[in-house]
Amino acid sequence: MIKLHINNQPYSVDASPQMPLLWVLRDMLGLTGTKFGCGMAQCGACTVHLNGEAVRSCVTPVSRAANQQITTVEGLSTDLTHPLQQAWLQEDVLQCGYCQSGQLMSAAVLLREKPDPTDEDIDRAMSGNVCRCGTYPRIRKAIHLAAKIQREGGKS
Amino acid sequence: MQRTNSPTWWRPRAALFTFCIAGALSVAAVAVRPADDAARSERAISQAAFQAVYKVLMSPRCMNCHPNGDIPLQGDDSHLHTMNVTRGVDGKGVYALKCSNCHQVANTPGLNMPPGNPTWHLPPADMPMVFEGRSPRELALQLKDPNQNGHKTLQQLLDHVSKDALVLWGWKPGDGRTLPPLAHAEFVKQFKTWVSTGAVAPNE
Numbered sequence: 001m002i003k004l005h006i007n008n009q010p011y012s013v014d015a016s017p018q019m020p021l022l023w024v025l026r027d028m029l030g031l032t033g034t035k036f037g038c039g040m041a042q043c044g045a046c047t048v049h050l051n052g053e054a055v056r057s058c059v060t061p062v063s064r065a066a067n068q069q070i071t072t073v074e075g076l077s078t079d080l081t082h083p084l085q086q087a088w089l090q091e092d093v094l095q096c097g098y099c100q101s102g103q104l105m106s107a108a109v110l111l112r113e114k115p116d117p118t119d120e121d122i123d124r125a126m127s128g129n130v131c132r133c134g135t136y137p138r139i140r141k142a143i144h145l146a147a148k149i150q151r152e153g154g155k156s
Numbered sequence: 157m158q159r160t161n162s163p164t165w166w167r168p169r170a171a172l173f174t175f176c177i178a179g180a181l182s183v184a185a186v187a188v189r190p191a192d193d194a195a196r197s198e199r200a201i202s203q204a205a206f207q208a209v210y211k212v213l214m215s216p217r218c219m220n221c222h223p224n225g226d227i228p229l230q231g232d233d234s235h236l237h238t239m240n241v242t243r244g245v246d247g248k249g250v251y252a253l254k255c256s257n258c259h260q261v262a263n264t265p266g267l268n269m270p271p272g273n274p275t276w277h278l279p280p281a282d283m284p285m286v287f288e289g290r291s292p293r294e295l296a297l298q299l300k301d302p303n304q305n306g307h308k309t310l311q312q313l314l315d316h317v318s319k320d321a322l323v324l325w326g327w328k329p330g331d332g333r334t335l336p337p338l339a340h341a342e343f344v345k346q347f348k349t350w351v352s353t354g355a356v357a358p359n360e
Contacts, residue, residue, distance in 0.1 A: 126252070
């Protein structure tokens with residue numbers, strides 16, 4: 001059994017150590033907010049936090065996550081009060097929405113490390129998350145808004 | 157004042173002295189010539205060894221992480237890393253695009269999957285150790301300069317290319333990636349030869 005800490009909850013899973021973390025999250029634990037996109041770390045749809053870093057769960061063996069802290073989009077906040085969630089809703093970022101959990105998880109790392117990012121910072125942080133609907137301008141706008149909400153004391 | 161002639165007893169001795177000096181110089185000349193040749197030969201050996209080393213260092217497996225810029229290179233054609241990945245201050249990427257976010261401790265199996273190593277990184281921003289675009293001479297001089305080589309001695313450089321896990325990864329790069337043009341043992345042998353013969357930089 002492999003012990004995991006996901007969104008502050010303990011889990012034990014009977015999985016091969018080489019099984020991608022994404023499969024464990026979606027297929028074994030039902031945390032389907034995280035999406036399968038390319039399966040080869042190219043698109044970013046499967047991004048989750050492993051000890052605070054935005055890893056690609058499709059290529060991360062679950063053994064790497066054993067006894068570590070994992071946060072999925074479900075754990076960003078339980079009541080949609082994370083500044084990014086608020087900003088995403090206000091800017092109406094989503095179109096089809098498939099990539100957006102990955103976008104949010106990557107943006108969360110950016111805001112933690114660069115609370116007031118420039119457009120260039122955003123581009124450098126978010127270039128690994130592909131959006132086939134082309135919502136990039138709204139994503140950029142929403143990250144700026146989230147930074148503002150965070151600065152003004154919004155939950156982070 | 158009239159110049160006095162040498163005494164007659166001195167003349168044969170002067171001739172003998174002159175003969176001895178000339179002889180000694182001849183012997184010295186003969187003795188020096190092989191030493192010069194040996195030095196020239198060692199210099200050529202050193203330069204040739206570096207040319208072999210250079211071919212490895214400029215292969216994609218080495219050069220892709222020593223780019224001329226802040227974006228790592230990918231593939232056998234050494235194209236810019238997709239996703240606009242950048243070096244960052246410590247050589248381990250930035251924000252949501254840190255190296256270890258995709259690169260695991262070992263190669264992910266399959267074609268075009270992320271290669272992996274426990275220490276996957278670029279040189280840091282303050283010591284970028286660029287290989288891309290360097291001539292053999294430029295790269296040799298750069299490698300010898302502690303201010304450009306990570307503050308290493310030549311012996312430490314030899315240890316680095318012999319044992320460093322990320323260097324060794326170059327010879328086990330995962331599916332679909334070509335190997336450097338020399339076997340690792342031959343590469344180390346050539347590097348050692350270069351160092352032991354004075355680490356002479358090629359002329360160009």
